[in-house]
Amino acid sequence: MNDTLKLTALLTKLAALLGDRFSLSESIRQHHGEEMTHYDICLPDAVAFPESTHEVSQIVKLCHEYEIPVIPYGAGTALEGHFLATHGGITLDFSNMNSITRLNTQDMDCTVEAGVTRHQLNQHIRDTGLFFPVDPGANATLGGMAATRASGTNAVRYGTMRENVICLKAVMADGTIITTSSRAKKSAAGYDLTRLLVGSEGTLGVITEITLRLYGIPEAMSAAVCPFESLEGAVNTVVDVIQMGIPIARIELVDVNFIRIINRFSDLNYPQEPTLFMEFHGSTASVQEQAEMVEEIAKSHGGHAFQWATRTEDRTKLWQARHDGFLSVRAAFPGKDFWITDVCVPLSRLAECIDETRKDIDKAGIIAPLVGHVGDGNFHLTIPYDKDDPQDVAHIEQINTRLVTRAIEMDGTCTGEHGIGLGKKKYMALEHGPALDIMKTIKTALDPKNILNPGKIFDL
Numbered sequence: 039m040n041d042t043l044k045l046t047a048l049l050t051k052l053a054a055l056l057g058d059r060f061s062l063s064e065s066i067r068q069h070h071g072e073e074m075t076h077y078d079i080c081l082p083d084a085v086a087f088p089e090s091t092h093e094v095s096q097i098v099k100l101c102h103e104y105e106i107p108v109i110p111y112g113a114g115t116a117l118e119g120h121f122l123a124t125h126g127g128i129t130l131d132f133s134n135m136n137s138i139t140r141l142n143t144q145d146m147d148c149t150v151e152a153g154v155t156r157h158q159l160n161q162h163i164r165d166t167g168l169f170f171p172v173d174p175g176a177n178a179t180l181g182g183m184a185a186t187r188a189s190g191t192n193a194v195r196y197g198t199m200r201e202n203v204i205c206l207k208a209v210m211a212d213g214t215i216i217t218t219s220s221r222a223k224k225s226a227a228g229y230d231l232t233r234l235l236v237g238s239e240g241t242l243g244v245i246t247e248i249t250l251r252l253y254g255i256p257e258a259m260s261a262a263v264c265p266f267e268s269l270e271g272a273v274n275t276v277v278d279v280i281q282m283g284i285p286i287a288r289i290e291l292v293d294v295n296f297i298r299i300i301n302r303f304s305d306l307n308y309p310q311e312p313t314l315f316m317e318f319h320g321s322t323a324s325v326q327e328q329a330e331m332v333e334e335i336a337k338s339h340g341g342h343a344f345q346w347a348t349r350t351e352d353r354t355k356l357w358q359a360r361h362d363g364f365l366s367v368r369a370a371f372p373g374k375d376f377w378i379t380d381v382c383v384p385l386s387r388l389a390e391c392i393d394e395t396r397k398d399i400d401k402a403g404i405i406a407p408l409v410g411h412v413g414d415g416n417f418h419l420t421i422p423y424d425k426d427d428p429q430d431v432a433h434i435e436q437i438n439t440r441l442v443t444r445a446i447e448m449d450g451t452c453t454g455e456h457g458i459g460l461g462k463k464k465y466m467a468l469e470h471g472p473a474l475d476i477m478k479t480i481k482t483a484l485d486p487k488n489i490l491n492p493g494k495i496f497d498l
Contacts, residue, residue, distance in 0.1 A: 045126075048104040049084055052128065055096060059087040059134070070129045074364070075117055076375045076425050077460060082109060082123035089134045091207055091215055091246040098244060099213030101128055101489055109491050110240040112182030113155060115174075117378050118459030120186060120239050124493045130244065132181055138162050139247065147204055147221060149249045152181025159250075168252040171196035174455065175361040181245045186457040187237030191357070194280070194413030195287040195319065196253065198455070203236050207247035211485040221249060234480075239457055240491035242484050256319035259287075260329055261347040261356050265311040267340035269293060269396060272312045273389040275332075275339045276412045280385055282335070284328055288317040289413040290360055293396075296367075296407035303366030304359040309343060315360050317353070363409050364420060371405075371422035377434050379461070381445035382416040382454030391448055392417060395441055402437055416454030443468070458495045466496050 039047070053060050061067070062084050071081035083106075088094045101108040107127025114121065123129060132153035140149040143166050150159060157177045159170050172183060174190035182188075184206065189198035196202070205219040218231040235243050266272040272291055279286055292300065292313045301308055314336070318328045333344055347353045359366075368376065383391045392408070399406045399419075410417025419441070424430045442452045442465050452458075452465040466474050478498060481488075488498055 044104040045083060045106060048100055048106050048128070051100055052084065052086060052097065055100075056086055056088075056093075059089070061085045061087075067129075070111055070114070070121070070131065071123060073114075073116070073119055073122060074376075075119075075378050076423075077119040077122060080122040080124050081126075082129040083126045085111075085129045085131055087131050087134050091209065094130065094209045094244055094246050095213045095215050097128065097130065098209050098211070098489075102212050102487060105487050105489060107489050107492050108244070110152075110181070110185065110244050112153065112179030112185075113177060115176035115178045116182065116186060116459065117456045118453070118461040120457060120459040120491070120494060122460065124460070127489070127492075132179060132246075135181075135246065140249075141166070143168060145221065146252045146254075147249055148252060149247055150180050152179060152184075152246050152248065154180050156180060156183065163252065167255055169255050170202075170250055171253055172199055172202055175363075180248050180250065184236050184245050184248050185238065185240050187455070189411065189414070189416075189455045191288045191290055191317075191360070191411060193411060193416075193455075194289060195285060200233065200236055202251045203232060204249040204251060205232050206235055206245055206249070208235055208243035208245050210243045211487065211490050215246075216243070237457070239459065239494050241481060241494055242490065244490065256287075256321075256325075258322040258325040259317060259319050259348070259353060260325050261288075261315070261317045261353040262329065262332075263308060263313060263315055263345045263347075263356060264333075264336050264341045265297075265309040265313045265343055266336070267311065267342075269312040270389060270393065271340035272314050273392055273412065275314065275336045275341060277385055277388065278335045278339075279332055280413055282331070284331055285320070286316060286328060286332065286413065287319040288315065288357075289411075290315040291408070291410045291412040291417065292360070292363075293408040295405060296363060296409050299366045299370045299407060300359050300363065303369055304355075304362060306359055308345075314341070315356065317357075360409075363407075367407055367420045367422065374422040375425040377421040377423055377438065378418065378456070379421075379438050379441065380416060380418040380454050380456050381441055381450055381452060382414060383445050383448045383450030385415045387448040387450065388412060388415045388417075391444060391450070394444060395419075398437060398440055402433065404433070404437070406437075411454070414454065415450070418456075460494065463494075463496055 135151040136153040171192040
């Protein structure tokens with residue numbers, strides 16, 4: 039049977055299985071085939087809306103039988119082309135799998151279906167005194183966050199999805215349903231399949247349920263905004279805070295270009311200087327002590343004019359402005375395309391890496407607002423450009439390659455949290471060397487027909 043006949047046979051069977059939850063509509067395929075950044079549109083052949091793990095298994099079994107790709111889709115907030123159907127196939131939209139199936143307040147954990155968003159989860163548990171801290175900014179689905187090993191503003195205190203996923207339920211390439219581990223706080227029983235699937239970007243298995251760690255809502259929270267005379271002073275403040283062991287919950291760097299754009303977009307009036315956004319969690323006394331220590335460190339590096347926010351609405355406004363960073367850049371450059379990239383380096387090399395990156399940007403004569411979860415050594419660039427201009431594209435690609443190469447040479451990584459997807463594939467060999475062949479061996483063993491999100495992370 040040729041590929042066209044295989045696809046036709048599969049579409050017929052899926053339509054019979056799912057009814058009106060299976061779509062060949064051009065508009066729905068378009069919605070699932072375009073990203074917010076610079077990648078070309080890649081339409082899937084169809085979109086399926088499963089309602090259970092069993093149904094996902096049935097779909098994947100059929101795709102495996104007919105050797106047709108299957109691509110998981112959460113909220114569509116990924117930035118490296120993770121959900122684009124570059125080889126065609128069936129997109130699995132998890133919006134109908136959005137139930138919180140178990141909440142155990144005594145064990146401080148919960149189990150959710152893959153389509154539950156982080157906002158939905160925190161809204162559901164807000165009266166229990168618990169919360170889920172991983173905050174990538176966008177209201178992403180927890181399945182997508184697990185698949186991409188997401189992190190965000192709270193990672194410096196609470197860790198990334200890698201630290202906060204206890205176990206998973208997943209559908210493997212042949213349709214087999216597995217649970218990766220128990221809910222026990224620790225285990226020495228065999229391979230860590232949970233960590234294998236977290237961050238695998240849908241290439242090793244389709245995540246359908248996630249069991250997550252929850253945390254007690256702190257007694258007190260206080261946020262602060264602190265401008266600095268120099269970018270170097272802001273970065274050195276971060277390094278000193280982390281090295282002194284101050285348990286800060288969030289510490290975000292925004293450069294002068296970004297602060298100007300944020301001010302305009304969110305109707306704020308922060309000083310137009312490199313700025314740290316910070317938040318402290320704990321008891322009332324400990325929060326005050328942390329804040330005072332950080333303020334003293336900041337002053338020693340040129341920090342000044344602290345603005346404090348302790349009321350919930352003020353803290354929300356502050357962090358909403360930070361989370362709206364990409365929207366604010368997009369609004370500032372109408373008609374432009376955007377190349378969004380990130381790297382992560384050891385904290386001891388952060389100041390050097392940012393300084394060299396800033397010099398590279400200035401020398402190139404481009405605008406590239408910088409923002410970072412700098413407590414982890416992670417920062418991002420959002421670069422406006424014209425993807426229809428080959429010279430402009432080549433220019434940005436060169437800058438991105440120098441950024442990534444610089445980070446890897448500093449014993450860092452090509453991506454701190456965006457993932458590989460399509461965008462960072464060409465740097466995998468540079469970062470991993472022979473270990474990349476081991477990854478390919480694992481992929482081939484678990485997905486011999488290469489139907490699970492093919493073309494992502496690396497090419498076979």
